[in-house]
Amino acid sequence: MTRGPIIATDLYTTVMTRAGWVCQCAGECGSAHRRTGGTCQAPHTDRAHLIAAPPRRVPDHQAVTVPPGELRAWCPVCWQHLQAAATRARAATAADSQKSLF
Ligand SMILES: [Zn+2]
Ligand SMILES: [Zn+2]
Structure with a gap:
């Protein structure tokens, strides 16, 4: 018996x-x-393998709780841009909360 790729x-x-x-x-x-x-x-x-993921970034420990209905197909290009946007948004939020400390 041969096993397929893990993503399949x-x-x-x-x-x-x-x-x-x-x-x-x-x-x-x-x-x-x-x-x-x-x-x-x-x-x-x-x-270019499509990626199955929710349209918003979930913390790793929450990934298992994402309902299958929320998963969507992403091409590697969109996925990369989505991650970059999420990282920028997180950085902006961090900057905001830092500002409010002072
Ligand atoms: Zn795409
Ligand atoms: Zn896109």
Whole structure:
């Protein structure tokens, strides 16, 4: 018996099948995706695997509690931008709370 990649779980397949195996980003990454009608639509390929994740960043210890219905398909490009945006937002929040200390 051969084992597939770790990402090929039932949940992953469920999310991707629901998404039609294309990126479901609707601008969360910061791109308007105008060329493809507002959503990214980048397909799952051998070289660009889609990622199943919620549209907002969850702390690692909460990841297991994300309901499957909240998971969406992201292409690596959108996912990277989404993470970068989340990091910037966190930095801004940290800066704000630091300011309020003084
Ligand atoms: Zn995308
Ligand atoms: Zn996007």
